[in-house]
Amino acid sequence: MEGGVVLLDFWPSMFGMRVRIALAEKEIKYEYIEQDLRNKSDLLLQMNPVHKKIPVLVHNGKPICESLVQVQYIDEVWKNQAPLLPADPYKRATARFWADFVDKKMYDSGSRVWKTKGEEQEAAKKEFIGNLKLLEGELGDNLYFGGDGFGYVDVALVPFYCWFYAYEQCGNFSIEAECPKLIAWAKRCMQKESVAKSLADPEKVYGFLLQLKKAYGIE
C-alpha cells in the first residue's frame, strides 16, 4: 500500500468523523475502508497493534493512530489549505486544552447517558449537560470555537452532534432546550460541506445504538 492516503474507519464513530472532516477541509483524496469491529481485519490489527481500534490513517504506507493526532498530522502536512490550528502559540494551547476536554469528558459522559437508567441516568444527564454548558461558555459569541473560522476544536466536537438525537431518545431530554447556542453552532457547522458529508445520519446512529444496547443487554 505505497503512496496515497487510506482511512480505516467505522461509519458511526465520532472519532473517525473528525478525520473525515479534516481530510475534506483540505480536499485530500483518500481511500475509505469500512471496518467490521466484531471481526477485525488483519490490516487493522497490523496498523494499530496497540489499541486495535479505528480510525487509522495510513499515509504512504505508514499508520498514524489516535484521531486528534491524525487531525494535527493532516493540518501539518497539508498546511497550505484550510488551517485548523491557529498560528499563535497561546491560541494553539487554548485549542488543544478544549479538544482535550472534549476527549476526556464527552464520550464517557455521553455513553453513561445511554448505558444507565433511573438515578444513575439522571446524574449522567446532568454531567453531560454540564460539560456542554462549559463548552457553550467557551464558544461565547463566536461563530466557531476557532473564532471567525472553523478550526481544531470545532472538528473535535461537531461529530458528537449526530449522536445527540440518540442520547436524547435514550435519556428522554432535549439538548437544544438546555444548550441552544451550542445547537446553533452545530447547525452552522453542518452548513459546511466537509461536515455535512462526514457526519452520519442521526436516525441511523440511533438505530445502531439500539442494536448496541441489545448486545450489551441494556433495556
Place this chain on the structure above:
Amino acid sequence: MMDLASHDWRGMNLRFMKREIYQTLDQAISPIMAVVKLLGTWLSPYSCKVIWALKLKGIPYEYIEEDLSNKSPMLLQYNPVHKKIPVLVHDGKPICESTVILRYIEETWPQNPLLPIDPYERAVALFWIKYADDKNPLIPKLYRTTGEELEQAAKECSEILGTIEEHGLIEGKKFFGGDEINMVDIAFCIVAHWLGVFEEVAGIKVFEPHKFPKLNSWAQNFKSVPVIKENLPDADKIFAVLKRRRETLLAPKSN
C-alpha cells in the same frame, strides 16, 4: 514581527526607525523576559514534567507550591475548569493540562527541541504521549486498593508495561527521543520513578526487571539524566505521604 533585515529603511525619519527597532526587539525578547510562573506540588509527576521542560530549555521561572487541600484563589482563577495543578502562567496568561503546557513551552521556546521535526515521527511521538496520558491515572490505583481491586490494578499495570516494552521501545535506542530524552520520555516518568514507590506502599511487585528488560534499562537511563536526577522528588518522602493516604483510604468505615 517585522524582519529588520529586509525592511525598507529609505525615507524613514530617525525617531520612527528607533521606535520600529525597539518594538521589534521587544517582541523578540519578551517571551524570554516576561514572567513565567508555575503552580505545582512537589510530589506530582505532572508538575515535575513542566519543571523538566523549563529547565531543559533554560527558562527561568517562579515556582509556587500549592496546597491541594486548600486551593488558592489564584489556582481557582487560573484553572476554573479542572481546578488542578500544574498551571503555567506566561505573561499573566494561564495554560492548563501538563501535555498542553509542554507543547506550549516547545512552541514558544524552540531551543533544545523536545519533539521530532518530521511530521510522521512527531505523530508517532504524540501517539505515545497520549498513551501515557490515558494510562498514567491507572497506575496510582496500586497504592489506593487492596484485595481483588489491587490484583486487577496490578494486572492492568503489567499490561501497560508490556505494551510499552513490546511496541514503544526500540531496541538499541537509549531513550524514546534517541540519544537525548524528549517529551515521550518525560510522559512516561511515572513508570520510571513513582511506580516503584506505589509498589512499596502496596507491598506488591509489578515492574520486574527480568519481565521488562528494555523498560528497566530505559528507566535507569532516564533517572540518570542530570536535569531529571536533580529535580526528582525524594522517593522516601513520597512514600511517607502515600503510606498515610493509603491508611486513610483503606481504614474501616465507622458505623
